[in-house]
Amino acid sequence: MRNTSLNKVHELAKHDPRVVFIGSDLGHGTLKAMKAEMPERFFMEGVAEQNIIGMAAGMALDGLIPYVNTIAPFITRRCYEQVAVDLCVHNLPVRLIANGGGVVYAPLGPTHLAIEDFAILRPLPNMAVVAVSDAEEMKRLMDASLDWPGPLYIRLAKGGDPVVSSPSDDFRIGKAILRREPGRVLMVSTGATTHRCLQAAESLAAAGIESGVLHMHTIKPLDGEALRRLVPGRDLLVTVEEHLLAGGLGSAVLECLVDGGISLPKVLRLGIPDAFTKEYGSQDTMFDTFGLTADKIAASVRAALSPG
Amino acid sequence: MTKISAIRQAAAQAEARPLDNRSKHLRRLVVEGLLGGGRGHIGSSMSPIEILRVLYDEVLRFDPANPKWPERDRFILSKGHGCLAQYALLADKGFFPRETLKTFCKRDSILGGHPEAGKIPGVEASTGALGHGLSIGLGMALAARLQSRPSRVFVVMGDGEINEGSVWEAAMSAGKHRLSNLVAIVDYNKIQSYDQTDEVQPLDPLPEKWASFGFAAVEVDGHDVDALSALFRRLPLEDERPTAIIAHTVKGRGIPFAEHQPSWHHKNKLSEDEVRAIAAALEDV
Numbered sequence: 001m002r003n004t005s006l007n008k009v010h011e012l013a014k015h016d017p018r019v020v021f022i023g024s025d026l027g028h029g030t031l032k033a034m035k036a037e038m039p040e041r042f043f044m045e046g047v048a049e050q051n052i053i054g055m056a057a058g059m060a061l062d063g064l065i066p067y068v069n070t071i072a073p074f075i076t077r078r079c080y081e082q083v084a085v086d087l088c089v090h091n092l093p094v095r096l097i098a099n100g101g102g103v104v105y106a107p108l109g110p111t112h113l114a115i116e117d118f119a120i121l122r123p124l125p126n127m128a129v130v131a132v133s134d135a136e137e138m139k140r141l142m143d144a145s146l147d148w149p150g151p152l153y154i155r156l157a158k159g160g161d162p163v164v165s166s167p168s169d170d171f172r173i174g175k176a177i178l179r180r181e182p183g184r185v186l187m188v189s190t191g192a193t194t195h196r197c198l199q200a201a202e203s204l205a206a207a208g209i210e211s212g213v214l215h216m217h218t219i220k221p222l223d224g225e226a227l228r229r230l231v232p233g234r235d236l237l238v239t240v241e242e243h244l245l246a247g248g249l250g251s252a253v254l255e256c257l258v259d260g261g262i263s264l265p266k267v268l269r270l271g272i273p274d275a276f277t278k279e280y281g282s283q284d285t286m287f288d289t290f291g292l293t294a295d296k297i298a299a300s301v302r303a304a305l306s307p308g
Numbered sequence: 309m310t311k312i313s314a315i316r317q318a319a320a321q322a323e324a325r326p327l328d329n330r331s332k333h334l335r336r337l338v339v340e341g342l343l344g345g346g347r348g349h350i351g352s353s354m355s356p357i358e359i360l361r362v363l364y365d366e367v368l369r370f371d372p373a374n375p376k377w378p379e380r381d382r383f384i385l386s387k388g389h390g391c392l393a394q395y396a397l398l399a400d401k402g403f404f405p406r407e408t409l410k411t412f413c414k415r416d417s418i419l420g421g422h423p424e425a426g427k428i429p430g431v432e433a434s435t436g437a438l439g440h441g442l443s444i445g446l447g448m449a450l451a452a453r454l455q456s457r458p459s460r461v462f463v464v465m466g467d468g469e470i471n472e473g474s475v476w477e478a479a480m481s482a483g484k485h486r487l488s489n490l491v492a493i494v495d496y497n498k499i500q501s502y503d504q505t506d507e508v509q510p511l512d513p514l515p516e517k518w519a520s521f522g523f524a525a526v527e528v529d530g531h532d533v534d535a536l537s538a539l540f541r542r543l544p545l546e547d548e549r550p551t552a553i554i555a556h557t558v559k560g561r562g563i564p565f566a567e568h569q570p571s572w573h574h575k576n577k578l579s580e581d582e583v584r585a586i587a588a589a590l591e592d593v
Contacts, residue, residue, distance in 0.1 A: 020454070043450075050477055051446070051481055054443025054444045054478065055443050055481065057443075058433070058445060061433065061448060063455070066447075085436075086433075086440055086443075089424075090426070090434060
């Protein structure tokens with residue numbers, strides 16, 4: 001997914017002279033082809049995220065469209081004030097491509113995880129927050145990103161994620177995609193939890209529980225219309241996210257429904273509890289720890305539906 | 309112990325040299341804003357007046373009738389709390405009517421306690437959170453290079469402001485990119501909010517710091533109009549280096565009882581006696 005995203009930056013830059021790339025201190029050889037072809041629009045600026053965001057803002061104020069890339073916690077927490085003031089207050093078309101969103105960097109420990117990125121970026125006026133499900137969907141997002149008018153946060157998944165998106169999706173930033181029609185249950189997922197929810201829905205269907213999956217690739221602006229249309233009539237609404245339970249997708253969905261006056265069915269929010277991670281392992285083992293594997297999602301849904 | 313330069317020594321005695329009528333006029337505009345809003349960073353707005361005066365009078369290329377003219381020079385007041393100084397110059401140059409100064413900080417005013425781009429014609433970036441302006445200016449200088457525009461970028465920072473690490477990230481990057489179209493100016497009035505910079509966070513040797521980051525760094529008496537003018541005419545000081553100008557200034561310059569006084573960094577109340585005394589100090593000669 002990361003290579004797909006970055007190669008798309010190069011491709012966009014070929015067709016649009018406004019596009020520039022700014023990395024911090026990325027892996028050796030990152031976007032080598034772009035650097036060779038258009039060195040004047042390729043910037044590798046060192047471990048200095050505050051400066052990079054301000055610099056991107058200055059470029060955008062003068063008509064450029066910077067795509068900035070580094071590791072998720074460092075493009076969010078480290079330079080939060082620059083993101084808020086330089087990008088969001090000015091409402092500038094800067095794109096933040098965040099490597100290793102969620103628990104992708106599980107073996108590296110809590111300094112390198114981005115499990116609060118939705119929560120800290122979502123409240124910032126003008127900021128858009130997107131987490132696509134797979135590399136194919138990333139291509140569509142990158143195409144859509146070019147003309148997005150304001151700042152845009154793009155959370156990258158681990159890579160090699162099963163492709164569940166489709167060319168017929170009519171992908172648009174801010175427009176959720178219904179991956180599976182709901183029955184008694186509607187699951188709302190984002191990023192890497194979507195394919196796990198689809199798997200969970202399969203096993204639930206086998207047990208006679210029809211469960212829909214609404215892929216909310218855009219956390220902000222949230223597709224309230226889809227929620228208002230699909231939530232009424234369900235016995236159970238489930239939100240599933242690779243993120244702290246505080247302030248992420250589940251919070252956004254509930255805010256939207258409550259503010260929209262929609263009567264809530266029973267709600268189950270699956271995500272990461274209020275604690276820094278205490279183990280290493282892999283993204284998959286952390287999903288297991290936090291009950292976010294397909295099997296555990298399905299089990300939680302069954303438990304929530306069982307009487308008493 | 310840092311050796312104190314002759315320029316710095318002379319600048320510290322700036323009050324011994326009377327201000328001319330233009331400098332007094334611009335300070336009166338600052339006071340109009342201050343009285344209109346009932347508050348303001350008065351000391352911080354008085355120290356950079358001559359820097360901004362010479363820039364706007366002689367150096368910057370701009371068109372008040374077309375503030376977005378692409379080839380204009382960019383000016384960023386990174387020490388956004390000193391905005392009354394910039395508002396005085398923008399009003400004086402006709403970016404907005406002088407009457408607007410009286411609306412400073414009022415509910416529907418375009419002039420807030422920190423300058424906002426998009427609201428105020430002639431303001432390039434919203435500043436106020438310290439340590440942002442040099443990075444934004446760096447991005448603008450790179451954009452100018454990429455777009456083959458002759459635009460130059462001038463960023464005025466406060467001395468307290470350059471405590472921020474982000475300033476030095478930007479300085480490293482400007483040195484790397486050899487941005488001769490970027491000019492960083494430090495309004496070095498030696499006083500930050502709490503107290504003397506030497507007490508809170510010593511900065512010296514300042515020209516050497518900037519030079520070591522790849523800048524052509526010079527000192528100047530920041531109230532000496534002729535010296536500023538001569539210096540700005542020499543820009544860029546070197547063909548492949550950004551410029552750093554350490555402007556030795558006096559906080560509160562022009563108001564005798566505010567000069568060198570940390571307590572005049574910001575005021576939200578002025579007594580009638582103080583207002584009268586300020587007016588008397590700023591009368592034309």
